[in-house]
Amino acid sequence: MKILDRYILKSFITTFATVFIILFFIFILQGVWLFIAELAGKDLGVWLVIKFLLFYSPKMIPLVLPLSILLASIMTFGSFAENYEFAAMKSSGISLGRAMRGLTIFIISLSIVAFIFANNVIPKAEYKFVNLRKNIIQRQPAMAIAAGQFNAIGDDFNIKVNKKDGEKGEQLTGVTIHKRKKGEEYATIIKAERGLLTSSESSNLLQLELFDGYYYEELKTKNVRDEKKMPFAKSTFSKQIMNIDLSMLNKNNMDEEQISQTNSMLNISELNYTLDSLQNSYTKETQSIHDNIVKRTTNTLSREISTSERDLSNLEKERDTLKKDKNNLLSLLTTSKKQRILDIATNNTTSNITIIKNSKAAQNERMKNINNHWLAFFEKFVIAYACILMFFIGAPLGAIIRKGGIGLPIVFAVIIFIIFHFINTFGKKLAQENGIPPFLGSWMSSFVLTPLAILLTYRATNDIGMINMDSIIHQITKPFQKLFKLKSNEE
Template sequence: MFRIKKLDIFIAKQFGLLFIGTFFICQFVLMMQFLWKYVDELIGKGLSVDVLAEFFWHMGLMLVPQAMPLAILLSSLITFGNLGESSELTAIKAAGISLIQAFRSLIAISVAICVLSIYFQNSIGPEANRKLALMLISMKQKSPELEIPEGVFYDGIPNSNLYVSKKNMDTGKLYGIMIYRMTGSYEDQAIILADSGMLQSTAEKKHLLLTLWSGEWFENMQSQELAGSASVPYRRESFVQKHIVLDFDSDFNVSDGSSISNDARGKSFTQIVHDMDSLKQVYDSIGNNYYAADRLTFYRLASVTKNDSLRALQLATTSAYNVDTAYAHLTSQQKRTAISYALNRVGSRKSDLEFKSLITSDGDRLIRQHEIEWVAKITLALSCLIFFFIGAPLGAIIRKGGLGLPVLISVLVFILYYILDNSGYRMARSGMWTIWFGKSLAPAVLVPMAVFFTYKATNDSVVFNADLYADIFRRFFGLRIKRPIYRKEVVINDPHYADDLAQLQQMNNEIVEYSHTHRLKRAPSWVKVFFKYEPDNVMERIVPQLEQIIEDLSNSRDRTIINHLSMYPVMSERAHTRPFERKWLNIVAAVVVPLGFVLYMRMWRYRLRLQRDLKVVQTENKIIMGRINAILNR
């Protein structure tokens, strides 16, 4: 029976406080990232505070489901990182409580957040998405705030270019004004020059009232009598004061929602399913109509009688019909007519198919968008649980709290998730991948990571051990480290020089015989490498014997011997014989041709390296034997 324990309450409190803080941090980061995408639509539009507040409110509601997974990842990682850093996690395990038992309260909370995320995306998120999309469209359509610069032509006013040489910021007056008005064609152009002026907005914010002083007005005049000539009459007017009304809508009006009626992001699960059925029905009927129309035109079958069929069959069996021969008998005019007719038919058919493909592809795109959004709501909610099983085990493994390493790891995991999810979305949207495959790409990659980290954390396995991965890397690529042998300051047991000398001499003789019989330069046998393993008894005896001799001689006080012991290569006993220890793995590798070929070349490389190593061993053996003889003859 599940009972709430004090440990569950303690961990839940730790997690809850961190989750609230990290949620608002993640929400702020996502809002800034979203705002950066549309900053051009906000700057210079003169939007009021209430409009901006409504914009940020809907944007925050829209980004809540995206902030939840990242907040769970970061807060769970910090929670168990703090417990591990303060040794509380060690005390929990020492009390006989497994890591999964410590997780259970947070698992329940994560499941509740998943349910909350689905509810939010189904009830609150669609309305916030719809209103935010309408506000963005309205912001794009809104006229920019009137800010006339000095010394350049300003074209922010419709049908007018305004030039101001100087502005008085205190009084709002403009000096050295030049206006080019282009309300229609060339005959309607006007140029207005004024010594000074003042620009004000009307009360309804639909027009601008421009008051000019001491200026002249030059305007082309439309004339029906001179319509065909190059001369265009104009009028000139001098004025002391003049008022001009300019069209300039600076008010903010929310656009009609019909423009985003097909946006799946503004719909709930029920609406998405309903609209998908409607779209499929509509475009299926369009496709059926296209098919019926084509059957009457391009794919119409001529009605023939039985006698016509028999006559056609008789002609086909008695004489061959060659299109090229029939075309060659045509006159030049008939050939041109036939080619022109064929090209026109093909061009007409191509245009018709392109037009129809635009309509059908648009329908397919809308249906795919609805399916993608339906799946995305589920995968985004499940990512909360996936991120918990990544963050909590990682926190228990790294045992580091705070906002340092946990934040770095969380950012890297979230970047990986974002890249995979965005790539899958784009491929699914374009139709190159199926919907479920594209939107399940990120969970399919992160779930094995979560299982791996959870398994490692529950078994206290080492994950972030650089030496372990470096050793695996060296073994995979056949890399070796140098033999580190240094002269000892204190030697307890002196080397057995006489025995070592005899063994080195015997080893050199065996190496000479081994090199002569095995011929390591030759390519190894494919059958022996993968199917019929034959152990190399000589090397299995020489390599351990050499290590024993090196271990014994490392107690020597002779510097020459110590230096040359470091020259001995680190050799493997079986690396040149077969790829794997298990026979069935070797057989599988041989069947998989690319892998088998790579492993075969690897075996050959090891044989060549073994030949070089044996030569080095022979050389070093001779040098050390000479030093041992010198020591024994003293």
């Protein structure tokens, strides 16, 4: 490697590392803000919080890495141009394309690493992250009770406490419990002044001792008048022990993973296998819906159109007529039979419309699931390509605008990345709703910005400036300079 290549590579990597760390820290803080309700006030250990952020952080790489490459490219090459280093290179016979050669190899290598990271590390981290969130609540239910809000514990209980005390938050003040089983309309409401929460890792029961409270239960009666007279039954207690069954929750521990995988938790080979299964299932279900509707209609009409009311001799006599005029088929039926068939046809059509609507909604959900898997599949390649794309936008743009530092480059980087991210999000949403193919939805942002990268690279390597930034900045600041000069003259 020549001295020039080492110098350019060192300058870029230094800037890139600094930008990457800063942006990564900002995006992690955003994640903490999103999940603050799950972390705050639940007495989680430091190691558990670190694991939470550690498993969350890999999913930020697809956002941070392209933006870091874009910003570092603009800053590095803008600084070279601003300090006339590119002019010195060109005077020595070194073109911009030659100066970018070493960095191009580095960026391609980085994109390959990004692809491997997206295919192997991010799915595993996402899997661990989702399971950790689930297990924080399920394995240690006391942590799931945050003061001042209702917390779902199990399937039947919603618990709210005004205040938590004690070393592990086991002492509760101002307890309100809504107990309602699945499918039941009426609930039992329990209020207590104090409560004590005890649980054991070896037990499937969460024991809640309540003190000085009352409960009332809504009564279900057939007579509306009786319901108005006695809408609920109320009782008081000095102490009551409630056992909440957590057998379904405690089946998994903090290191055991029993949650079903989603598209973001699969690598390419797993996505290929899953997509094949989902597509086959979708095709079979579509054919099954079609066959059921046809079979249902045929069977219904065949049962009603019968020849039991006419003997065979009458049918033999009318056969020749029917061969000549098939429209006379209804003449074989009585008026009541015709009315009966009309009613059945109407009901059958209405029923089929309902079945088709419900089946269509179910098939749309299946198609959304398939599209999401395709988007996850293509996204792993888009991440790698985005690294190369952002470099070939940022490097020539920095050479053209001739501004380094953190001022103007940040403005351009943010604008370009917002356009990229907006188009990417728009394309994915459109593909999820089956508006466009998932391939186009995933690659839409790349397709839109690739011509810009080609144009910028062409004009920068051929020393064709697109805009005169010095002139633009001078025109923007000119009115302010006149204003300040006018004020100074008045003084």
